[in-house]
Amino acid sequence: MKVREKLPKRRENPTKVPKKGKWSQHKPDLREDFHCHCGYCGSYDGYRHTWYEVDHFIPKSLFEPLGQISTEEYSNLVYSCKFCNNNKLSKWPSGDVNIPNYKNEGFIDPCNSDYDNHLYRMNNGSIMWKTELGKWMWNTAFKFDERNYAIKLLWEVNQLRKLIFAYSEQLSKMDEQSNDYRALEEKAKDLSFKYVLIHKDLMDYYNSL
Numbered sequence: 001m002k003v004r005e006k007l008p009k010r011r012e013n014p015t016k017v018p019k020k021g022k023w024s025q026h027k028p029d030l031r032e033d034f035h036c037h038c039g040y041c042g043s044y045d046g047y048r049h050t051w052y053e054v055d056h057f058i059p060k061s062l063f064e065p066l067g068q069i070s071t072e073e074y075s076n077l078v079y080s081c082k083f084c085n086n087n088k089l090s091k092w093p094s095g096d097v098n099i100p101n102y103k104n105e106g107f108i109d110p111c112n113s114d115y116d117n118h119l120y121r122m123n124n125g126s127i128m129w130k131t132e133l134g135k136w137m138w139n140t141a142f143k144f145d146e147r148n149y150a151i152k153l154l155w156e157v158n159q160l161r162k163l164i165f166a167y168s169e170q171l172s173k174m175d176e177q178s179n180d181y182r183a184l185e186e187k188a189k190d191l192s193f194k195y196v197l198i199h200k201d202l203m204d205y206y207n208s209l
């Protein structure tokens, strides 16, 4: 499976033209362009404790002194969960704004489909690497190795959420007296039960941090 179900795509013309230092004004556009998921770990942004930030793909600390890129430049921004953003920080092994990765260390822009050639999602929802560069992103840049328990729970709870909503939509169009309705309702109830338990594991995990 892919880490992000849908490849994020930055728009050509962002809605806002922020003043210097106000790059976070791009957040609503980024949220939409990244389909409400973190560009790096693919986690859905709908859960408590996983607040989302605007990351500079090429780190600000690298380009700011030389002024090569504007801090508000949309093409350099990533919708990122705080865990990915906090682990990535100002890492940029090549030290050159034009070289995102070098000798299996560094990054792939999350809007580039090549990202999926280096990392993938296992059937249980956790993230694994495919290449040496993927491994560097996995354990050095984003610490997916240490975060995989939460990443897996977030993925599971979001899969259940989507299924429950799909079932509820289907139910709303069905005859409440029919056997099919009752069968589907049972299924939806089972899923909701699982959802609550996994969500509890997730909250216990966050509260233990």
Ligand SMILES: [Zn+2]
Binding pocket: 038, 039, 040, 041, 042, 043, 080, 081, 082, 083, 084, 085
């Ligand atoms: Zn993330």
